[in-house]
Amino acid sequence: MQRRTLMKAALTAVxxxxxQTTTALAENPxxxxxxxxxxxxxxxxxxxxxxxxxxxxxAWINETGGYEIGGTTYDIEIVSFDDQKDPKRAIAGMxxxxxxxxxxxxxxxxxxxxxxxxxxxxxxxxxYFPYAFPKELYTAPASNAVLGMIAxxxxxxxxxxxxxxxxxxxxxxxxxxxESDPLSQRDGGVAAAKELGLDVVSDSxxxxxxxxxxxxxxxxxxxxxxDLLVLSGVSPANAPQLxxxxxxxxxxxxxxxxxxxDAGVLxxxxxxxxxGFISVGGASTPELASPMMNEFVDRYTKMFGEYNxxxxxxxxxxxYILETLKATPEAIDDVSAFKASMDSFSAPNPYMNxxxxxxxxxxxxxxQKRQIAVPxxxxxxxxxxxxTMFIARVD
Amino acid sequence: xEQILANGVYLGSQYAMIALGLTLIFALMNVLxxxxxxxxxxxxxxxxxxxxxxxxxxxxxxxxSCITLAIIGALIEKYLFAPVIKGSSREESTMLLAAxxxxxxxxxxxxxxGEKQRGVPKIVDGVFNWDFRVIMPYDRILICVxxxxxxxxxxxxxQYTKTGRALRALAQxxxxxxxxxxxxxxxxxxxxxxxxxxAGLVGGLxxxxxxxxxxxxxxxxxxxxxxxxIGGAGVIxxxxxxxxxxxxxxxxxxxxxSQYGDITYLLIFVSLMIFxxxxxxxxxxxxxx
Numbered sequence: 001m002q003r004r005t006l007m008k009a010a011l012t013a014v015x016x017x018x019x020q021t022t023t024a025l026a027e028n029p030x031x032x033x034x035x036x037x038x039x040x041x042x043x044x045x046x047x048x049x050x051x052x053x054x055x056x057x058x059a060w061i062n063e064t065g066g067y068e069i070g071g072t073t074y075d076i077e078i079v080s081f082d083d084q085k086d087p088k089r090a091i092a093g094m095x096x097x098x099x100x101x102x103x104x105x106x107x108x109x110x111x112x113x114x115x116x117x118x119x120x121x122x123x124x125x126x127x128y129f130p131y132a133f134p135k136e137l138y139t140a141p142a143s144n145a146v147l148g149m150i151a152x153x154x155x156x157x158x159x160x161x162x163x164x165x166x167x168x169x170x171x172x173x174x175x176x177x178x179e180s181d182p183l184s185q186r187d188g189g190v191a192a193a194k195e196l197g198l199d200v201v202s203d204s205x206x207x208x209x210x211x212x213x214x215x216x217x218x219x220x221x222x223x224x225x226x227d228l229l230v231l232s233g234v235s236p237a238n239a240p241q242l243x244x245x246x247x248x249x250x251x252x253x254x255x256x257x258x259x260x261x262d263a264g265v266l267x268x269x270x271x272x273x274x275x276g277f278i279s280v281g282g283a284s285t286p287e288l289a290s291p292m293m294n295e296f297v298d299r300y301t302k303m304f305g306e307y308n309x310x311x312x313x314x315x316x317x318x319x320y321i322l323e324t325l326k327a328t329p330e331a332i333d334d335v336s337a338f339k340a341s342m343d344s345f346s347a348p349n350p351y352m353n354x355x356x357x358x359x360x361x362x363x364x365x366x367x368q369k370r371q372i373a374v375p376x377x378x379x380x381x382x383x384x385x386x387x388t389m390f391i392a393r394v395d
Numbered sequence: 396x397e398q399i400l401a402n403g404v405y406l407g408s409q410y411a412m413i414a415l416g417l418t419l420i421f422a423l424m425n426v427l428x429x430x431x432x433x434x435x436x437x438x439x440x441x442x443x444x445x446x447x448x449x450x451x452x453x454x455x456x457x458x459x460s461c462i463t464l465a466i467i468g469a470l471i472e473k474y475l476f477a478p479v480i481k482g483s484s485r486e487e488s489t490m491l492l493a494a495x496x497x498x499x500x501x502x503x504x505x506x507x508x509g510e511k512q513r514g515v516p517k518i519v520d521g522v523f524n525w526d527f528r529v530i531m532p533y534d535r536i537l538i539c540v541x542x543x544x545x546x547x548x549x550x551x552x553x554q555y556t557k558t559g560r561a562l563r564a565l566a567q568x569x570x571x572x573x574x575x576x577x578x579x580x581x582x583x584x585x586x587x588x589x590x591x592x593x594a595g596l597v598g599g600l601x602x603x604x605x606x607x608x609x610x611x612x613x614x615x616x617x618x619x620x621x622x623x624x625i626g627g628a629g630v631i632x633x634x635x636x637x638x639x640x641x642x643x644x645x646x647x648x649x650x651x652x653s654q655y656g657d658i659t660y661l662l663i664f665v666s667l668m669i670f671x672x673x674x675x676x677x678x679x680x681x682x683x684x
Contacts, residue, residue: 039510040501041610048510178660208660210614212409212605215535216402216649237512237608248522248532262511268447269514269606306509 028066031074031332032100033058033321036093036117036128037107038085045236045262046109046131047082049310054078054106054318056300056311067322070329076322083108087116098124103335104325106148106317108132111181118142125335129317129372133184138362138370143339147362147371148317150394152185152233152258154365155280155376157192158392159256162378163228163278164196167254173202173226175218175242177209182233185258189232201226209238214245222251231257236310239277240269247273254278262309267384274381278389281312281379285388288377293351309386313374315351316358320372323347323358342369361395397529403639403646405535408542409601411638413615414622415549415631416593422566422629423586425486426476429493432616433500434591438464438598439607440508447515453603460599461592468591471496472584497612504609514606538600545596546635553631562586566629621667627680636678 035054037047058076066073079100081093090113097105098120105121105128108114114132121128121144129148130137137145163169172193176182183206190203201224207217221229231242234257243255243266256278266274289297296315301307324338324345325331331338342360349356352375362371376394379386417431438460445456479492519533553559561582564572573579598607622641626633641663648659671677 040505041613044505044510044609045512204655208614210611210618212601213402213406213535215531216399216406216646219398219402220650237606237610240512240514241605249530250522250524250527265512265514269512271516304509306511308511 034097034105138366176232186232403643407639407642414634416590418634420590430497432612434594438595439602442599464595469588472587627677633679
C-alpha cells in the first residue's frame, strides 16, 4: 500500500513538473537555430566554442524575456549536432536540422564538412554559416552558405604585408597538418606570399594531427632559417607545441597563423616562448570590446567555467542571423527573403566599441555578399594575453 | 644524423611505454583495449590538475596519476570486462565493450576537464645543444630517461616478483595457471590495473612535453596498436621493439622525406602491411598465438 502511494506521489510530481515545463516553454514561441560542427575529437575546441557561444547568447536572450522579431517575442533554442569532423556525419546533422524545420544553421567547422552539406542545405532551404574557406561555397551559383569568419586568403596577405613593411620580413616557411583544411590554407598562404614578393624557403613540410613531438618535424624547416614561420591552419591544440619546439630548437624569427587561438592555452602550453606569436582574433582586446562583449564573456565563463578566446569570433554568427531576421521578419520561414536582405542589411555591432556595423561583405572575394563582417584583428601574444597588432577590414 | 638518432630514442621510449600497457592487457585477457588511449589522456589530465593547477610536486602528481588509473583499470576489469568474458565466449563482445568504454571515457573527459588543450609548466628549463649537431631540451631528456627507467622497472617486476610470475603464467596459459593455484580473477584484475597504470604513467610524463587534450585518446590507441602488431601482440619485449622501431621510422622519415610531403606515415603503413603479410605474428610473436 505504501509503495502504491509512493508511486502515485512520484507520478503526480512528474506530471506536474512536465506541465510546469510545458507552461514555461509555452510563454514564448521557440525559434530554433541549428549548429552542426565538431564537438569531439582533436578539433573539439573549434566546435565547442561555437556551440557554447550560441548557448550562452541564447540563454541570455531567454533570461531577458526573449528576442522580438516582427512583433513576436521568441525564445531561442539551439539544436546541436556533433559531426565528429566527418562529412558523412555533417550531412546527417544537416538532414536532422531539415527534419526539425530549422532554416538557419551555424557550422560546419571544416572544409570537407561544409562542402558535403551544401546539397542538403540548398534542397532544404537552409542558410548555413560555415567556418570553412573554399570559395566555391560562397560564390554563385552557391548562395546558401555565409562565411562566418575571416578567411586565410584574406588575413594572410594582410599579415605578411604588415610584417614585410614593419618587421623587414623577407623569407617565409610554411608548415601544416596533413589534413584538407590546413593544406588548403597553406597553399593559399604560399600563393599570397609569393605574390607579395616574399621568398618562400619551405612549403612542403607537414605533420600528422596526432604528432606528440614536433622537434623532428621542425628540424628540416628551421635549417632554411626563415624570417617568418607560418603555422597554416594550426589547431589550438598543436600551436603551443609547435611554438615551443621551434623556440627550443633556437628559432628566433617571427611565428604566425591565420587561425584564432586561445591565450590561456598558449600560456599553459608554451609559456613565455609564445611571446610574439601572431594570430587572428575577434573583438577581443580590451580597447575593442564593448560592455556587451564583456558581459558575454562573463556569462560564458559562469555557464561553462572557463572562457575560450575563439568565441570572440564565434559569438557573431548567431547575432547576424537574429539581427537579419529582425530586419526581415518574413525570413523566419523564407530563406529567399533572408538572401534578398543581405545586400542592404546593416545593424549596430553590439560587441565592439564605437560605430561599428554588422553587415554582410565578400564582394571582392566571392562576387556576392556571403560573408559576415567581423573585424580582422591581428593579435600578438605577450605574457599571457593578446595585444592588438593591427586591425583591418575585409572588402 | 645525431639529431635523428636522438629523436628516434626519445620517440621510441615514449612509444614503447604507451604500447607496454596495451600489450600486457592483451596478453593476460586477450582483450584489445580500445580505451587505452583514453586512459593515457586521463593520466595526463590528472597530472595537469594536480601539478599544473594545484601546484602539487610533479613526482607526487605523477604517482597520483598512476594510482588513479590503476584504480580505474581495476574497476573496469572487475565490473565490466570480467563479467563479459565469463558470460560470452565471443571475442567481439570484449572488443565492443572496450570501444564503448573508450566513448564513455571521452565523454567523461570532456565533462570533467573540458575541450581545451592543456599544458603544465616545464619541469626542467634549458636546452642541451651539442654544437648544433644534437639539440634536445633537458625536459625531453629527463622524460626519455624516466621512460626507459620505467620500462626497466616494469621488466624487473615481471621477471623477479611473485606477481610478475603469476601474470606471466596467466599470459602463457590461463587454465594451467589456474590449475597451479594462481588466483586468475585476482591477477587478471591486477594485470589490467597495471596496464592502466602504465597508461597513466606515460600520460603524466608526456603532459609535461606535449600537453594533453580530449582528442588524443583515439590516435594514441591506434599508434599503440601499430607498435603492438609490429612487435607481436601480447609479447612485452615485442611492444618495446615495436615502440622503438616506430620511433626511429618516424625520426628518419621526417628527416629525409619531409621535402616530399607527409609520406612518412604512408610508407610506415605500407611497410606494416607488407611486414604483416609476411610475418602476421609480428617480430616476437609466435604463429600459434
